[in-house]
Amino acid sequence: MNPDRCFGGSLLVLIGLFTNVLGAFIGINIGTDVSSMPSASEVVSIIKTHRITHVRLYDADSHMLKALADSGIEVTVGVTNEEVLGIGESASAAAAWVSKNVASYVPSTNITAIAVGSEVLTSIPHAAPILVTAMNNLHKALVASNLNFQVKVSSPQSLDIIPEPFPPSTAAFNSSPNSTVYQLLQFLNNTNSYFMLNAYPYYGYTNGNDIFPIDYALFKPLPSVKQIVDPNTLFHYNSMFDAMVDATYYSMDALNFSGIPIVVTETGWPWQGGPNEPDATVENAGTFINYLIRRVSNDSGPPSRPNIPMNTYIYELFNEDKRRGPVSEKNWGVLYTNGTAVFPLSLSGSSQIMGNATTVFCVAKDDASEDKLQDGLNWACGQGQANCSVIQSGQPCYLPNNIKNHASYAYNDYYQRMHTVGATCDFDGTATITTNDPSYRSCIFTGSSNSSAREGLLPPGAFGPVSPLGESMKLLVSKVRYVISAACLLIILL
Numbered sequence: 001m002n003p004d005r006c007f008g009g010s011l012l013v014l015i016g017l018f019t020n021v022l023g024a025f026i027g028i029n030i031g032t033d034v035s036s037m038p039s040a041s042e043v044v045s046i047i048k049t050h051r052i053t054h055v056r057l058y059d060a061d062s063h064m065l066k067a068l069a070d071s072g073i074e075v076t077v078g079v080t081n082e083e084v085l086g087i088g089e090s091a092s093a094a095a096a097w098v099s100k101n102v103a104s105y106v107p108s109t110n111i112t113a114i115a116v117g118s119e120v121l122t123s124i125p126h127a128a129p130i131l132v133t134a135m136n137n138l139h140k141a142l143v144a145s146n147l148n149f150q151v152k153v154s155s156p157q158s159l160d161i162i163p164e165p166f167p168p169s170t171a172a173f174n175s176s177p178n179s180t181v182y183q184l185l186q187f188l189n190n191t192n193s194y195f196m197l198n199a200y201p202y203y204g205y206t207n208g209n210d211i212f213p214i215d216y217a218l219f220k221p222l223p224s225v226k227q228i229v230d231p232n233t234l235f236h237y238n239s240m241f242d243a244m245v246d247a248t249y250y251s252m253d254a255l256n257f258s259g260i261p262i263v264v265t266e267t268g269w270p271w272q273g274g275p276n277e278p279d280a281t282v283e284n285a286g287t288f289i290n291y292l293i294r295r296v297s298n299d300s301g302p303p304s305r306p307n308i309p310m311n312t313y314i315y316e317l318f319n320e321d322k323r324r325g326p327v328s329e330k331n332w333g334v335l336y337t338n339g340t341a342v343f344p345l346s347l348s349g350s351s352q353i354m355g356n357a358t359t360v361f362c363v364a365k366d367d368a369s370e371d372k373l374q375d376g377l378n379w380a381c382g383q384g385q386a387n388c389s390v391i392q393s394g395q396p397c398y399l400p401n402n403i404k405n406h407a408s409y410a411y412n413d414y415y416q417r418m419h420t421v422g423a424t425c426d427f428d429g430t431a432t433i434t435t436n437d438p439s440y441r442s443c444i445f446t447g448s449s450n451s452s453a454r455e456g457l458l459p460p461g462a463f464g465p466v467s468p469l470g471e472s473m474k475l476l477v478s479k480v481r482y483v484i485s486a487a488c489l490l491i492i493l494l
Contacts, residue, residue: 014132024299024309026292027074028334029055029266032061033320038337040067043317046339047073054263056115056313060101069108076265076313077101077112079134082123084117087137088130094137095144103145107361108141114138115196117267121185123158132183138193140367148416156196160206161193168304169232172254185257197248198266200315201288202238206279216240218269219291235303237298239295241267242428246302247309262306268315269290270328271342283400286343289314289334290366294391341440343400361445362415362425363408372419376427380410387413390443397443407431409445410439416446 030043038046038062047055057064057077068075075169078458079087079097088096102111116138117124120131135153141201142148165171175181188189188195205217215222219239222228237243241264248262269288273280292312319333334342364373381388390397391406399405411431416422439445450464 024296025311026051027056027076027311027313028066029058029313030318031316031320031323033317034318034320034337035321036320036337040064044068044073044333046316047071047490049339050335053290054311054313058098058118063134065101065111067109069105072110073220074110074112075113076115076117079114079116079138081117081120081127084120084124084127085130085132087116088127088134090139091120091140091249094134094364096147098138098147102142102147102151106150110442113152113154114142116153118156119158119160119198120155121157122160129181132187132280135184135187136383139187140231148191149250152193153191154193154263156198157184158198159200159244159248162247162251165244167230167232168235168237168243168250168302169230171247171250175253177254181214181295182255185252185255185260188260189257194261194263195248195252196265197245198315199244199248200267201244202269202279204240204244206277212240213385213450214279214284218287219295220287221298230303237303238422239291241292241295241308242302246304246492248251249302249304264310264312266315267312268332270331272327272331274327277289277326277328281400282343283402285334286400292353294366299439305438333417336441336450344438344440344443355426360433361438361447361449362419362431363434363438364404364427365430366404368404368407368430369443370403372428372430373403376430377403377407377410380427383416384410384414386410386417386448392438396441409443412438413446438453 002127028047037043040061043064044376052073054074054076055068056078058078060077065075065077083097087097102114105111107351116135117127118149119127134157139148139153141343142151148417159165161173161175162171172272173179175180178282185195205212205214212225212228213222216228216237217240217354219241222238228243229235229451230237235246245264252258252260269285270277270280271282271285279379296310296312299309299432300306314334316332318337319331321330323329336342358379364376377388380386388406388410389395391409392398397409406464407427407430411425411427415425415431419425425433437445
């Protein structure tokens with residue numbers, strides 16, 4: 001048996017078998033259309049502070065690649081749309097690109113993928129005929145450098161290449177057996193790579209003519225009478241995100257490609273918009289990202305592929321204020337450039353104290369009922385004598401204007417002042433202890449020791465693989481290969 005073929009053929013099976021061991025990951029996109037972009041070393045410092053383990057670059061910036069050296073962070077580098085044609089027309093150009101932007105940095109910089117273009121089939125359709133040739137040229141260059149097992153080649157595509165994504169079971173690419181999509185899938189299948197999907201429930205909702213409720217786009221639970229069900233499979237879809245991923249799987253199935261996994265290379269929600277963009281709010285963005293982290297971190301896939309995790313990259317690290325278009329286009333970042341959070345983020349339902357921080361915070365649980373949270377808030381601000389002035393309208397902690405955010409501030413203020421004399425963090429079961437500093441922007445929670453770069457913006461492991469026990473586990477290529485090699489040896493022996 002050829003070991004290379006065994007590696008590729010066993011990969012999807014092992015992903016399913018060892019999902020609970022390796023876990024899913026959430027990474028982040030780093031765009032650079034930023035007026036006051038921090039230096040590469042500062043960006044990497046921010047990434048490390050927030051325990052981000054996977055990043056995607058839209059180019060192959062040498063400063064970033066050098067700064068990421070010896071960090072262990074898995075890096076996806078990008079071939080820009082402007083570079084696709086040249087690489088597709090010249091194998092030597094592809095070889096030079098790989099030599100300059102990949103081979104010269106590994107293994108110090110942990111480059112694991114090349115994203116060829118950005119939504120080429122819909123954004124620059126004139127380059128579509130040469131896209132797969134460009135990918136092939138890059139793959140051959142990686143083979144020549146003995147990097148083809150470590151570095152995979154794929155191309156991020158928009159969900160727009162699926163004209164009717166709902167119901168997922170009938171979704172299909174607008175393509176033919178001779179189309180670029182078909183050739184792309186052939187390439188991914190032959191090289192044991194994965195499909196890169198850009199999936200945006202924000203656009204699915206705002207461009208959907210109110211067909212689906214906003215709660216469905218935000219991962220919020222729906223009442224039983226409003227459940228979204230595929231009429232053909234009877235699969236229940238608890239979020240538009242799941243449905244988008246499944247629509248892509250079914251579209252690949254329709255072309256007889258059923259073994260290619262999907263990685264969501266972009267998803268997110270803008271937190272500010274213009275007058276005609278009422279759904280781009282801090283509250284909605286925070287809700288979407290928090291539920292996304294929870295959803296991906298449970299290590300399961302969409303209904304048609306429950307054992308294949310939905311590895312996902314959030315769009316994006318910082319606001320790209322130099323981008324053209326509507327106000328919302330400039331406001332997708334989860335962090336300001338000084339490292340502070342745009343909105344509070346937390347690992348849902350976790351009462352386990354993680355990390356080595358000396359300060360703990362008392363915050364509202366994600367799954368607490370609003371009625372109980374309101375009772376707890378009333379008690380904390382009243383009998384508990386918490387300082388609730390900062391959660392009033394116009395004050396630093398008023399936004400996001402929701403009961404969970406307000407209760408978290410009040411609970412924590414009470415707990416910080418009173419826990420030394422016996423006060424607990426319970427509030428009728430609606431509160432939990434965390435070491436993650438929930439401070440954001442100018443809203444500084446009592447007990448916070450750092451008002452500039454919050455190490456607690458995200459929970460340990462929220463931007464890395466999370467096991468069922470909640471422990472962060474780093475998904476390293478070398479470990480995957482070790483497991484696969486062992487599996488291959490077992491198959492050979494049998």
